[in-house]
Amino acid sequence: MDDLLNDFLAETAEILAEAGGALVAWEADPADRAQLDAIFRLVHTIKGSSGFLSLPRVTALSHAAEDALDQVRRGNRPANAALVTAVLAIVDRLSSLCGVLGSTGQEPQGDDSDVIEALALVDDRPAAKAAPVVAETAPTDEDINAELQSWRSIRVPLPLLDSVMTGVTDIVLARNEFARLLRESGADASVIASFDRLSDSIAGMRQSVSQMRMQRFDMLFSPLARFVRDLALDFGYKVRFSTSGGEVELDREMMENIRDPLIHIVRNAIDHGIEHLDERVAGGKGITAHIDVSARQSGNQIEIMVRDDGRGLSPDALVAKAISARIVTAAEAKALTPREKLELIFRPGFSTAAKVTSISGRGVGMDIVKANLEKIGGVVELRNDEGRGLTIALRVPMTLTIISGLMVRAAAQYFAIPRGSVREILLETSDSVRIDRVGGGELATVRGEQFPLLRLEHVLGGAIDDTDDQDDRAIILVRPGQGHSYALSVAAIHDHEELVIKPAAPMIMATGLYAGTTLPDNGRPVLLLDVQGLLAAAGVDASEAGRSHDANAEAEAEVAAARDVAQLLLFCDVGGRMRGVRLSVIERVEEVPAAALFETAGTVQAKIGTDIFPVHAAAAPKGRDAVKLLRLNDGQSVLCYPIEAVIDIVRLPDVVQAAQEPGLIAGVVLIGGQPVELIDPFWLMAQYGAEQAVPSSRQPLCRLSDDVDGWADNFLAPILRNAGYRVVSGDKVVEGERPDVQLCFVDGPAAPVAGDVPLVRLRSSVAATGPDDDSIYRYDRGALLEALRSRVAGARS
Amino acid sequence: MMEKLYLIARIADTRVALRSRAINSVVTVGTPVHVPAAPPHVAGLFALRSRVFTLIDPHVVIGLPAVAVAPGQRVIVVDVADHGYALLADAIEDVCFIDAPETRVTGRLLPGWARVADAMIEYEGASLLVVDPSHFITLPVAKAA
Numbered sequence: 001m002d003d004l005l006n007d008f009l010a011e012t013a014e015i016l017a018e019a020g021g022a023l024v025a026w027e028a029d030p031a032d033r034a035q036l037d038a039i040f041r042l043v044h045t046i047k048g049s050s051g052f053l054s055l056p057r058v059t060a061l062s063h064a065a066e067d068a069l070d071q072v073r074r075g076n077r078p079a080n081a082a083l084v085t086a087v088l089a090i091v092d093r094l095s096s097l098c099g100v101l102g103s104t105g106q107e108p109q110g111d112d113s114d115v116i117e118a119l120a121l122v123d124d125r126p127a128a129k130a131a132p133v134v135a136e137t138a139p140t141d142e143d144i145n146a147e148l149q150s151w152r153s154i155r156v157p158l159p160l161l162d163s164v165m166t167g168v169t170d171i172v173l174a175r176n177e178f179a180r181l182l183r184e185s186g187a188d189a190s191v192i193a194s195f196d197r198l199s200d201s202i203a204g205m206r207q208s209v210s211q212m213r214m215q216r217f218d219m220l221f222s223p224l225a226r227f228v229r230d231l232a233l234d235f236g237y238k239v240r241f242s243t244s245g246g247e248v249e250l251d252r253e254m255m256e257n258i259r260d261p262l263i264h265i266v267r268n269a270i271d272h273g274i275e276h277l278d279e280r281v282a283g284g285k286g287i288t289a290h291i292d293v294s295a296r297q298s299g300n301q302i303e304i305m306v307r308d309d310g311r312g313l314s315p316d317a318l319v320a321k322a323i324s325a326r327i328v329t330a331a332e333a334k335a336l337t338p339r340e341k342l343e344l345i346f347r348p349g350f351s352t353a354a355k356v357t358s359i360s361g362r363g364v365g366m367d368i369v370k371a372n373l374e375k376i377g378g379v380v381e382l383r384n385d386e387g388r389g390l391t392i393a394l395r396v397p398m399t400l401t402i403i404s405g406l407m408v409r410a411a412a413q414y415f416a417i418p419r420g421s422v423r424e425i426l427l428e429t430s431d432s433v434r435i436d437r438v439g440g441g442e443l444a445t446v447r448g449e450q451f452p453l454l455r456l457e458h459v460l461g462g463a464i465d466d467t468d469d470q471d472d473r474a475i476i477l478v479r480p481g482q483g484h485s486y487a488l489s490v491a492a493i494h495d496h497e498e499l500v501i502k503p504a505a506p507m508i509m510a511t512g513l514y515a516g517t518t519l520p521d522n523g524r525p526v527l528l529l530d531v532q533g534l535l536a537a538a539g540v541d542a543s544e545a546g547r548s549h550d551a552n553a554e555a556e557a558e559v560a561a562a563r564d565v566a567q568l569l570l571f572c573d574v575g576g577r578m579r580g581v582r583l584s585v586i587e588r589v590e591e592v593p594a595a596a597l598f599e600t601a602g603t604v605q606a607k608i609g610t611d612i613f614p615v616h617a618a619a620a621p622k623g624r625d626a627v628k629l630l631r632l633n634d635g636q637s638v639l640c641y642p643i644e645a646v647i648d649i650v651r652l653p654d655v656v657q658a659a660q661e662p663g664l665i666a667g668v669v670l671i672g673g674q675p676v677e678l679i680d681p682f683w684l685m686a687q688y689g690a691e692q693a694v695p696s697s698r699q700p701l702c703r704l705s706d707d708v709d710g711w712a713d714n715f716l717a718p719i720l721r722n723a724g725y726r727v728v729s730g731d732k733v734v735e736g737e738r739p740d741v742q743l744c745f746v747d748g749p750a751a752p753v754a755g756d757v758p759l760v761r762l763r764s765s766v767a768a769t770g771p772d773d774d775s776i777y778r779y780d781r782g783a784l785l786e787a788l789r790s791r792v793a794g795a796r797s
Numbered sequence: 798m799m800e801k802l803y804l805i806a807r808i809a810d811t812r813v814a815l816r817s818r819a820i821n822s823v824v825t826v827g828t829p830v831h832v833p834a835a836p837p838h839v840a841g842l843f844a845l846r847s848r849v850f851t852l853i854d855p856h857v858v859i860g861l862p863a864v865a866v867a868p869g870q871r872v873i874v875v876d877v878a879d880h881g882y883a884l885l886a887d888a889i890e891d892v893c894f895i896d897a898p899e900t901r902v903t904g905r906l907l908p909g910w911a912r913v914a915d916a917m918i919e920y921e922g923a924s925l926l927v928v929d930p931s932h933f934i935t936l937p938v939a940k941a942a
Contacts, residue, residue: 165847166846166847166848169846169847170846170847172847173844173846173847411833413830413831413833460833460834461833461834462833502849503880504842504849504851505839505851505880505882505934506878506880507835507836507839507851507934508832508835508839508851510836511832511834511835511836513833513834514832517842517849518849519844519847519849523844524830524844525830525842525843525844525849526830527830527832527842537834
């Protein structure tokens, strides 16, 4: 009974994790029939096993979920987010039940009617709104049963699997030996034919057995989707989670070892990497953060990359934290290289003990991640792009991995090269290859693209075998990793086959040239070359940067162009309308206390830090604590535009329905089918620009002469200063500077006109004394400023 | 009883006793596969059933010149740290119980032997070195460092 229960628990834990992932994927696309079927099968399996073990609560829960999902499958009820949430609640309840089961061996007493009823409640929604889940006809029970049969799995102890595997490999070797004997003995054709049949089935069996030991990355990725969804909800982030390379296979045991480190890294990406919405907007990023997890086979390693587009790591902040955590002293920190600063996160005790959140407070730090990886011969690498994101790469060696390998010959011996890193194979005698000796090194030019040329014999410390046919020599263009490539010359290409790779002895791995050993069907071991290690051994810089080939430059230009595409910040304005504004004019999104906004002279101003900026609003907001402001900047002045919330950043559509009249709204665009009003920053700035002091590098100097009663100083000077003039009174002279214009009073004492400084004369009477009178009434602000402007401009031109 | 069981073999031109519990099996090899750029004591790779073993030439470990592997030569298969190795043996004499106790190595040995010998044992009127096969594998790595 205990065995049965343990098997059930192990299986159920796996299924629940998978179901969670599938549910999230389904939620994203309710029309995805395959996901729905998968979830249904998973729940059905739990129900089946639990009934057998008489676990009534588990059975009831899984039955409820199965029932609901079946109704969806049959088109009797809609698939919607509420349903997914309800099913997720059941999945969670099942998980916690299984947790208790695992520790006590007893199904705990309790009541699950809450989650089951939640599921039923969703059911009450009108079925008329049924999502188009069932485009095809609803499957019959037979179909469903057939699907279940194809999916079912059993659990097998690992040693048994291993012994089956060794057994099959031995059979293959025995078969090969037998085949050789058979050929030599000149056996009957009918014997050979029947032997061939045996041989084929052995080959098939070998393939299946190898696959038993391997697991696809999908198994690891699918629970992550659920994990990211829940975490993002907790934080209120919008996160797009994508995975790639789910079809890459890895030894199941290895897979178990990287599960926790991977989860931890993804958690960190959300917890520490992704910024708050406003910060993302200010940084010119989309509101929706992106986390991408990918797996790929790179040479003799499997590389798992977790990439986020968050804030990245700040070396200075890391150092500060390390010093406060007493991991390094300030003096030590000074000596650290930028790389070492980043790697502080791997120091024990660095991790976020200071801020244990519900999410990251699990007590695992990056030091544990690193230690776990190193235990299985892996490495952790950081690729930091401060402000733009962080990529963490986990690289684990392929042990017992099946790879497609290219068999090559060099120095009268066979070697295998991972097919995945081979870009192209050419004969050395081919017309498209030119080999040049340059300063003792060799260079292969293939169709105008240059590659450093390594000869495998030389890298391995041997000499080229003269007995080999020179016409057979081939060049393999190898790409060990992104941005690196080289040409490898070998004596001959043999063939390629599926190879089971096992690690070689440590002293052989220590040469850095080999990634493992493999045993092809002929029973003679073959070394798998480490395509990256060969490079290191040859001491060649294989970086593609700066080579004649400019594909990289093109790619970069493309990325840059994509970045230049106008982006639109969607927001909800204070009136609740959805509006958009070009992202490039937004300096940042500011959240200020409502008290920072004040009304003055009929306009609203905001005090941000020590600056005061105009706000586009009719009145200071009332009845709220804080206000979000978009800060528009035209390079000279700043204007704040109050908003309710930032919604998203999208690409600005090409088609804009322009507004009839110039005004706040430049036009209307369609975003996702919704009309969105486009704010016209030009108009907006124009409304407030005049009130801004012109922060010109050289403000014109205005001299006020004969200000007898202080009128000019008290009444006039502030207006002039506001209009962007510097003002001096009377005979005060600014050192080394001549006034640009001077003001005097017609009815005052004779103006001491200094040189050829343009003069504006003011009079006290409203009416002019005559047609020749070019003086200006002193309270005619418009005329005065206009006169000043034209005199200054005239003097300067 | 297993503790008293020894394999008497001639490796690196010297008769030695190996504790049987350290030994996996004794087999014959064909032509091993050369490993270019490997440390000098690695005589190559060979497959035994479905496993790949690394062939070690004890001569080199002791400080003697390497010897060529003759087809059909017998090797002593051992497992060290989850990897399979095979020590080239000049000859395999016998597997036998030795009741005499292991004694401390007396006398001055050549440096190469001093590193691999654990003890001495009296067998049929001769003193044999008791060697630990794992020393033949790990030592040269340390030496290279």
